[in-house]
Amino acid sequence: LTAKGLEMPETARANRRQAVDELKRTLILEAARRVFEMHGLEGASLRAIAKEAGYTAGAIYFHFPSKEAIYAALLTESLDRLCAAVAAAIAGVGNPADRLRATALAFFRFYAGQPHHLALGFYLFQGGIKPRGLTPDLNQPLNAKLVASLAPIATAAAAMGAAPEPARAILAGVFAHAVGLLLLQHTGRIRLFGCTAEPLMQDYLDGVIARLQG
Amino acid sequence: LTAKGLEMPETARANRRQAVDELKRTLILEAARRVFEMHGLEGASLRAIAKEAGYTAGAIYFHFPSKEAIYAALLTESLDRLCAAVAAAIAGVGNPADRLRATALAFFRFYAGQPHHLALGFYLFQGGIKPRGLTPDLNQPLNAKLVASLAPIATAAAAMGAAPEPARAILAGVFAHAVGLLLLQHTGRIRLFGCTAEPLMQDYLDGVIARLQG
Amino acid sequence: LTAKGLEMPETARANRRQAVDELKRTLILEAARRVFEMHGLEGASLRAIAKEAGYTAGAIYFHFPSKEAIYAALLTESLDRLCAAVAAAIAGVGNPADRLRATALAFFRFYAGQPHHLALGFYLFQGGIKPRGLTPDLNQPLNAKLVASLAPIATAAAAMGAAPEPARAILAGVFAHAVGLLLLQHTGRIRLFGCTAEPLMQDYLDGVIARLQG
Amino acid sequence: LTAKGLEMPETARANRRQAVDELKRTLILEAARRVFEMHGLEGASLRAIAKEAGYTAGAIYFHFPSKEAIYAALLTESLDRLCAAVAAAIAGVGNPADRLRATALAFFRFYAGQPHHLALGFYLFQGGIKPRGLTPDLNQPLNAKLVASLAPIATAAAAMGAAPEPARAILAGVFAHAVGLLLLQHTGRIRLFGCTAEPLMQDYLDGVIARLQG
DNA sequence: TATGAATGAGTATTCATTCAT
DNA sequence: TATGAATGAATACTCATTCAT
DSSP: OOSTTOSSHHHHHHHHHHHHHHHHHHHHHHHHHHHHHHHHHHHOOHHHHHHHHTOOHHHHTTTOSSHHHHHHHHHHHHHHHHHHHHHHHHTTOOSHHHHHHHHHHHHHHHHHHOHHHHHHHHHHHTTOSOTTTSOHHHHHHHHHHHHHHHHHHHHHHHHTTOOHHHHHHHHHHHHHHHHHHHHHHHTTGGGGGTOOHHHHHHHHHHHHHHHHHO | OOTGGGSSHHHHHHHHHHHHHHHHHHHHHHHHHHHHHHHHHHHOOHHHHHHHHTOOHHHHTTTOSSHHHHHHHHHHHHHHHHHHHHHHHHTTOOSHHHHHHHHHHHHHHHHHHOHHHHHHHHHHHHHHHSOSSOOHHHHHHHHHHHHHHHHHHHHHHHHTTOOHHHHHHHHHHHHHHHHHHHHHHHTTGGGGGTOOHHHHHHHHHHHHHHHHHO | OOSTTOSSHHHHHHHHHHHHHHHHHHHHHHHHHHHHHHHHHHHOOHHHHHHHHTOOHHHHTTTOSSHHHHHHHHHHHHHHHHHHHHHHHHTTOOSHHHHHHHHHHHHHHHHHHOHHHHHHHHHHHTTOSOTTTSOHHHHHHHHHHHHHHHHHHHHHHHHTTOOHHHHHHHHHHHHHHHHHHHHHHHTTGGGGGTOOHHHHHHHHHHHHHHHHHO | OOTTTTSSHHHHHHHHHHHHHHHHHHHHHHHHHHHHHHHHHHHOOHHHHHHHHTOOHHHHTTTOSSHHHHHHHHHHHHHHHHHHHHHHHHTTOOSHHHHHHHHHHHHHHHHHHOHHHHHHHHHHHHHHHSOSSOOHHHHHHHHHHHHHHHHHHHHHHHHTTOOHHHHHHHHHHHHHHHHHHHHHHHTTGGGGGTOOHHHHHHHHHHHHHHHHHO
C-alpha cells in the first residue's frame, strides 16, 4: 500500500464517503416524504420515518441533527423542485405576458398537483418548525427560494412597463391569490362556493395581464 | 330581601349557577385561546389549557366533554364574532358596491387585527384535511358560518348584475385573495415583497368592483 | 301541634325516614346490579351506578360509605337470595337423600341461571373487595350465609348415617364440585370437554348419595 | 482469544444479545408475577410492573408490545410449566388407574403449591368472560394447553374401558372438582368446612377410579 | 455507522372521593 | 339530601432524544 499508483486516495475516499452520505440522506428524506404523504403531519414521527427508511430511530441522528432538521431539508428540497418546475415552464417563453402567466400557473399547478408539498409549505408558514429547527439561517434561504421561484412574474411585469413597486405588488398579489385558492382547494372548501380553483386562477391572471396591457 | 325577591328563589339560584357555569366555561376558553396563541396548535394540550385556566386537567371535563370540544367551542365563537363584525360593518350600507367592499374589508380586518382568530381559522382548515375530532356534524355548521359571513359579497355582486355563478366565483376569489394576503401578513413574509396587505386587498377589490361596473 | 292526637310522632317520623332510606338504598343496589350485569365488573364504576340510579356520584355517599360497600351489600343480598332459593327448594322434602340432592341442585341452579350472582361471588372469592370494604366484620356473616345455604346437605348426610366429619367433607365436596362446574360453564370452557354442566352435577350427586346409602 | 474464538464473532454477539434480551424479558415477567401476586389483577398496572422490574414504564415496550402481551406470556409460561409438571409426574407410570390419579394429583398440586399460578389461571378464566385483550388467537392455544395437561386422564379412563364420551365426562369432572377445591383452599374458605383440600381430592379420585374398575 | 435499550416527559381521559353550596 | 365542581392519582401508551455497545 504505497502512495504510488493511488492517485489522491484520501480525497477519493472522502468523496466516496460524502457521496454515500448524501445518498443515505436522500433515502431518509424520501422515506420521510412517503410517511408524510401517507400519514400526514401528525403521523410522521421520527420512528415512523426511520422505519420506512429501513433504519432504527437512533440511526437517523447520524444524518440529521433533529426531527425538525428533516422537515427543513424536506422543505428545502421541495422549494428547489418548485423553482425547477417554474424554470422548466418558462423555458423558451419569450413574450412577457406569457412568461407571467406561465410562471404563475407553474407555481399554482406545482402545489395543486402535489398536495404534500403544499402541506409542507403550510407547515413552515404556520410555524410548525420549532425555533431550534427553523433558525434565521435556514429561514432566509427558504424565503429566497420562494421569492426566486416567482421572480419572473415581477420581471415580466417590469418588461410590460410596470414600475418596480407595482411590479412587486403584482408579484405579491399573484402569490396571495394562488395560495388562497390552493388552500381552498386543498381543504375541499372550494366546493362551498361551487367553483374549481384553476379557472379562478386563470381569471385572476387575465385581469392582471389586462391591466398591465391596457 | 323583600318577599318579592324571595318569590322565585330556586329559579334565581339556578340562574346564578348557570351564570357561574357560563363564566367558567368562558374562562377556560380564554385560557385555551391564550395557550393556543402562545404555544400553537401542538402545544395546546389539555393539561396546558387546564393549567393556564388554574384548573386540574380532570376538572376541565366538567365543562367540556373533550379536548376537541374546546377547539370546537373556540372556533364557533370565533366565527360568530366574525359574522357579527361583518354585520356591523355593512349595517346601513345601501349601495351594492359599497356593501361588497365593506364585507370584504370587514372580513379582512377581522383577521388582520386578531391573529389568534386567524390561527384558529387555519386550524379549521387543516382539521378539514385530517378530521381528527372535527366531525362532519361540527364541520358543517362551521362552514356555514364562514360562508354566511361572506354571503353579502355574492348578494351585492348579484345586485350589480352578476349571474349566480359569476357571483359565487367573485365570492370565492375575494375569499381566496383575503386568505392569501392574511397568510402572507401573518407570517411576516409579505415584507419579502415590500408591500403591506391591506392596500393590496383594496386594489383587488377595486378591480373586482370595476369589472362588475364596467 | 299539641302532643295530643299524635301517637309517637317522633318514632313514626323516624320509621318513615328509615323506610325511605331503605328504599333508596335498594334502588341504588338495583341500579348497581343492572350496571354490573350490563357492563361487567370493570364497567361498574361508581359514576355509572349513580347515573343508572338517577343520582349524582356524590349523592351515593349518603347511602353507602364507599364503592366497595355497595359490592358488599350486593353480595349480602345475593347470598340471602341464595338461602331463600335453597329453602324454597327443600320445603316439604322429607327424605334425606332427596333433601341432599335438592339442596345441591338449588345451589347449582341458582348460580347457573344467574351468572351475575356467580360473578359477584367470584369477585368476593378472588379478593376483589378491598380490605376497607371486606372487613372481617363483613366477611364472617357472608361466610356464614354461604355455609348456611348448604347446611342441609350436612344435615341430610348425618340423617343418612354419616358422622359429623364425613358429613362436612361431603358438604365441602359438593360445594367444590358445583363451583368448579359453574366456573367451567360460566366461562364457556365446558365446551372444551364436550359436556354440559348440570348432568355432571347430577352424576356427582348420584355417586355421593349411592355411597351414603350403600 | 484464539482465532477459533473469533471465527464467528457476529454470531456470538448476536447470541449474547439474544440471551440478554431473553433474560430481561424473564426479569420483567418475574416482576409482573410478583406484582400480580401482591396486588392482584387490578393492581398489576404497567407502571407497577415496570417499577417492580426497575424500569421506566416506557422501557417495557421494548420487550413487550402491550400490557396484555405480558399477561399472555405469563399465562403461556404458566401453562407450559403445568404441562411439564404433569408430564414429569406420569413419566414411567404404566398402570392406567395410577396414571389417572397421578395426572389429577399433579394438576392439583401444581396449583395448590403455587397460588400465583392459580391466580393467573383464574385471570384466564375471567378473561374468557370478557375478552379484554385476550383475543381468540391467544385464547385458543391457552385452552389447548390446559386441555392437553389433563388429557392423560381421558386416555387412562379409555384404557380402563370407558367409552369416549364418559371418558371426557370424567376428565371434566376431575377438572371441576380440582378447581373447586383449589378455589376453596386458595381463599381459605375450606376451613369453614373443617377439611383440607388434598384428602378431598384423593377421595374424589378414589371414587372415580373405583367406579371405572367396578 | 448503526443498533437497540432506556429515559423522562408527554398524551387524553377516567376514577373514587371530598366538599361547599 | 343532593348537586356539581374539584382534586389528585391513576390508566396504557407514544415521543424525540441519548448513549453504551
